[in-house]
Amino acid sequence: KDDLIVLGIETSCDDTAAAVVRGNGEILSQVVSSQADLLVQYGGVAPKMAEEAHSQAIDPVVREALDKANITESDLSAVAVTIGPGLSLCLRVGVQKARKIASCFNLPIIGVHHMEAHAVVARLIERELQFPFLALLISGGHNLLIVAHNLGQYTQLGTTIDDAIGEAFDKTAKWLGLDMSRSGGPAVEELALEGDAESVKFSTPMKQHKDCNFSYAGLKTQVRLAIESRNIDGKIPISSVSSQDRSSRADIAASFQRVAVLHLEERCERAIEWALNIEPSIKHLVVSGGVASNKTVRDRLDQVVKKNNLQLVCPPPSLCTDNGVMVAWTGIENFRMGRYDPPPPVDDPEDFL
Ligand code: KG4
Numbered sequence: 448k449d450d451l452i453v454l455g456i457e458t459s460c461d462d463t464a465a466a467v468v469r470g471n472g473e474i475l476s477q478v479v480s481s482q483a484d485l486l487v488q489y490g491g492v493a494p495k496m497a498e499e500a501h502s503q504a505i506d507p508v509v510r511e512a513l514d515k516a517n518i519t520e521s522d523l524s525a526v527a528v529t530i531g532p533g534l535s536l537c538l539r540v541g542v543q544k545a546r547k548i549a550s551c552f553n554l555p556i557i558g559v560h561h562m563e564a565h566a567v568v569a570r571l572i573e574r575e576l577q578f579p580f581l582a583l584l585i586s587g588g589h590n591l592l593i594v595a596h597n598l599g600q601y602t603q604l605g606t607t608i609d610d611a612i613g614e615a616f617d618k619t620a621k622w623l624g625l626d627m628s629r630s631g632g633p634a635v636e637e638l639a640l641e642g643d644a645e646s647v648k649f650s651t652p653m654k655q656h657k658d659c660n661f662s663y664a665g666l667k668t669q670v671r672l673a674i675e676s677r678n679i680d681g682k683i684p685i686s687s688v689s690s691q692d693r694s695s696r697a698d699i700a701a702s703f704q705r706v707a708v709l710h711l712e713e714r715c716e717r718a719i720e721w722a723l724n725i726e727p728s729i730k731h732l733v734v735s736g737g738v739a740s741n742k743t744v745r746d747r748l749d750q751v752v753k754k755n756n757l758q759l760v761c762p763p764p765s766l767c768t769d770n771g772v773m774v775a776w777t778g779i780e781n782f783r784m785g786r787y788d789p790p791p792p793v794d795d796p797e798d799f800l
């Protein structure tokens with residue numbers, strides 16, 4: 448079955464992504480078209496605008512993915528597409544494209560859960576990674592700790608009770624006047640390198656709750672108050688402030704990042720204990736989702752994992768942030784289990800969602 452060739456399409460949020468992956472894990476192509484410019488212009492994801500951008504990008508992105516892989520639609524074994532969670536207007540663009548290709552070329556179609564894809568792509572990176580494993584999935588909209596028993600079988604140990612960590616990174620970047628032409632996370636990470644992580648005393652969230660849930664709304668508020676009390680004006684971009692102002696912004700970035708990650712460390716520490724009670728054979732912690740590209744996150748969690756005699760599996764940044772490879776690969780794993788739908792009839796007006 449290693450001769451499978453699957454196209455993966457991802458349009459759940461603000462990136463239009465497609466990739467072609469082989470059954471043996473070989474990535475034949477990977478294309479991402481980002482809406483970062485729109486985000487800067489409008490200060491966030493506006494669903495209608497995002498849908499418009501996806502609609503314009505989807506055909507060229509899929510074409511480029513096929514061209515780069517040096518194949519045509521008729522070489523494909525199946526089409527995989529993200530069906531949720533995400534903005535339904537945006538998901539629809541990807542699903543319609545996938546259905547169109549599947550019906551025109553008589554291909555099976557595989558609906559993929561976005562968060563499952565973030566976790567399962569780790570098995571493409573680390574071929575030794577067997578179920579069960581523990582996974583921390585951290586992105587702009589999600590903060591999840593799950594035990595992955597098997598494909599499609601998960602136990603949720605914890606989730607966020609308010610915001611996800613990526614949202615806190617993005618707001619911090621905005622309030623510090625950072626360049627948002629990429630997402631906020633990398634900008635905060637970069638500025639944090641210049642700062643003193645101990646200088647601003649933020650308190651770690653949910654200390655008194657002995658569970659695996661997360662909360663980032665309170666930390667966000669602490670950051671906003673720290674910014675206000677230091678008279679930092681985020682409307683003035685960091686590129687045009689004094690060196691003193693810059694270093695005070697860097698201190699906030701570094702201190703925020705330290706505590707944001709400390710919260711992850713504490714929760715993972717407990718989750719490892721819980722997970723091993725449920726599945727004593729667990730050997731790996733998978734950390735994935737956009738925020739898993741952060742080096743401090745990776746380094747600190749590596750320490751936690753080593754202390755507990757486990758192994759960390761963290762995909763490279765291009766596979767942590769939203770991408771088509773994770774969708775194609777999760778499609779491949781599902782396809783092998785017989786979990787797919789037959790090609791949709793041509794001109795079927797019925798929506799997949
Ligand atoms: O998984 P993802 O690409 O999209 C969602 O499904 O949400 O995650 C995007 C999030 C954004 O909040 C972004 O700021 C954050 O991941 N992110 C980072 C880094 N790179 C991306 N956060 C911290 N450090 C990074 N290097």
Ligand code: ZN
Nearest residue numbers: 586736737769
């Ligand atoms: Zn994501």
